[in-house]
Amino acid sequence: MDLKMTVAGVTFKNPLLAASANHVRGIENTQRVVRSGVGGVVCKSVTELEGLRKSENARFAILDEYHRPCQGKIPRMYTFYSRTGSMEHPDDWLRDLPLKLKLAQEHNVVFIGSIAAGKPESWIAIARMMADNGVPMIELNLGCPHYEKVAEGMGALLGQNPEACSRVITAVRSVVKIPVIVKLTPQVADLMTIVKMVQEAGADAITVSNRFLGFAVDIENGRPYTGSMAGVGGPWIKPLTQRWVAQCYLGSPLPILGSNGAADWSDVIEFMMAGASLIQMAGAFMLEGPRLIPKILEGIEAFMKRKGYGSVNEIIGMAARAAIPYTELHRLPVQRMRLDRGVCTRCGNCLGACYYGALHQKGDEVIVGESCVGCELCLAFCPTPGALTPEAID
Numbered sequence: 001m002d003l004k005m006t007v008a009g010v011t012f013k014n015p016l017l018a019a020s021a022n023h024v025r026g027i028e029n030t031q032r033v034v035r036s037g038v039g040g041v042v043c044k045s046v047t048e049l050e051g052l053r054k055s056e057n058a059r060f061a062i063l064d065e066y067h068r069p070c071q072g073k074i075p076r077m078y079t080f081y082s083r084t085g086s087m088e089h090p091d092d093w094l095r096d097l098p099l100k101l102k103l104a105q106e107h108n109v110v111f112i113g114s115i116a117a118g119k120p121e122s123w124i125a126i127a128r129m130m131a132d133n134g135v136p137m138i139e140l141n142l143g144c145p146h147y148e149k150v151a152e153g154m155g156a157l158l159g160q161n162p163e164a165c166s167r168v169i170t171a172v173r174s175v176v177k178i179p180v181i182v183k184l185t186p187q188v189a190d191l192m193t194i195v196k197m198v199q200e201a202g203a204d205a206i207t208v209s210n211r212f213l214g215f216a217v218d219i220e221n222g223r224p225y226t227g228s229m230a231g232v233g234g235p236w237i238k239p240l241t242q243r244w245v246a247q248c249y250l251g252s253p254l255p256i257l258g259s260n261g262a263a264d265w266s267d268v269i270e271f272m273m274a275g276a277s278l279i280q281m282a283g284a285f286m287l288e289g290p291r292l293i294p295k296i297l298e299g300i301e302a303f304m305k306r307k308g309y310g311s312v313n314e315i316i317g318m319a320a321r322a323a324i325p326y327t328e329l330h331r332l333p334v335q336r337m338r339l340d341r342g343v344c345t346r347c348g349n350c351l352g353a354c355y356y357g358a359l360h361q362k363g364d365e366v367i368v369g370e371s372c373v374g375c376e377l378c379l380a381f382c383p384t385p386g387a388l389t390p391e392a393i394d
């Protein structure tokens with residue numbers, strides 16, 4: 001099975017990357033991640049801003065589907081709520097770099113440097129330091145979900161300003177020749193204007209996206225979890241991220257690194273079908289550890305085999321291309337729900353489901369009446385596969 005992927009001229013042995021976060025901070029964590037089987041590692045962001053390097057301030061709250069703290073069991077749709085600011089100092093980072101690069105090379109893993117600087121001159125200095133010391137690719141983090149406490153020149157505040165993004169990228173582009181990835185914030189009204197500026201400023205690829213800024217309330221204590229507004233995400237956030245991934249895939253020629261919500265192999269396939277060539281993972285990796293990666297790779301291979309795909313390249317953007325523009329929806333064929341009496345068990349579960357008054361009971365049978373508009377809501381109530389099937393009627 002061909003899992004190889006080339007982005008901006010750099011080839012990855014598979015499309016799974018460890019995203020920039022605490023699991024890739026420092027040498028021991030990097031070792032664990034590199035050995036997990038990932039195709040690439042984006043290091044924890046490097047910054048000159050002292051306030052963002054305080055590891056002792058890190059707080060995590062892992063919440064269940066009701067936004068209550070998980071106790072012993074993490075559900076599939078968890079929320080990862082975190083406030084960290086434990087970025088790396090350029091000098092510490094540089095000290096460990098030769099060891100990290102050697103490790104990455106031994107395991108055929110692409111090592112990507114991540115920058116989240118404040119001042120324009122620091123973006124340039126850190127980028128130059130990375131490129132001059134053998135880093136093959138860098139990611140500019142323009143999407144950290146920080147709010148008022150950080151310099152205007154960094155994080156989502158910077159990523160929300162197309163001209164400011166452009167200035168940073170142009171400056172970095174002028175001092176390094178290696179490929180530059182720009183990591184975007186999802187928290188904007190019009191991402192495509194930013195993506196256009198990012199492309200014109202010379203980016204080679206985009207990461208879509210960093211996390212949203214959230215506010216999660218602990219009702220027992222009447223306070224926000226982690227004591228603050230914080231980065232929020234988890235697998236449930238996929239449709240919001242994938243909307244941007246698909247829009248960027250359709251509206252920009254830049255290759256996409258998908259991030260924000262992937263936790264298992266099927267999530268990775270979703271991101272690829274939405275348009276991402278590579279997938280970055282942070283939260284799930286931090287919760288499950290390195291065993292996550294072989295599990296995901298096995299899942300992807302099994303899926304591709306079952307569906308008859310020979311290479312991951314075949315599936316990239318397939319769902320984005322299939323999306324019907326909103327203005328064209330009226331051209332869709334009209335449909336009605338067909339009920340197969342031979343399959344229906346007459347359990348009655350669907351009877352209260354129809355807002356169009358189309359589902360009735362006649363004797364012991366359920367019938368679909370003329371007022372059915374084919375909205376498919378009743379499908380969610382039916383436990384019997386094949387009992388209800390939408391059918392085009394023109």
Ligand SMILES: Cc1cc2nc3c(=O)[nH]c(=O)nc-3n(C[C@H](O)[C@H](O)[C@H](O)COP(=O)(O)O)c2cc1C
Pocket residue numbers: 019020021022044045080082084087114116141183209210211231233234235259260261262280281282283284
């Ligand atoms: C604890 C934590 C720390 C993070 N630190 C960084 C960072 O330093 N730089 C960065 O670009 N993104 C950072 N991120 C964002 C992740 O790289 C990733 O884009 C995001 O978590 C979404 O992916 P996920 O759903 O796999 O967690 C961090 C995320 C978490 C959870």
Ligand code: SF4
Pocket residue numbers: 336337353354355356357358359368371372373374375376377378379
């Ligand atoms: S498809 Fe919609 S309109 Fe038709 S029966 Fe089901 S719920 Fe009612």
Ligand code: SF4
Pocket residue numbers: 339343344345346347348349350351366381382383384387388
């Ligand atoms: S829920 Fe499904 S199986 Fe049950 S009555 Fe309705 S169509 Fe039949």
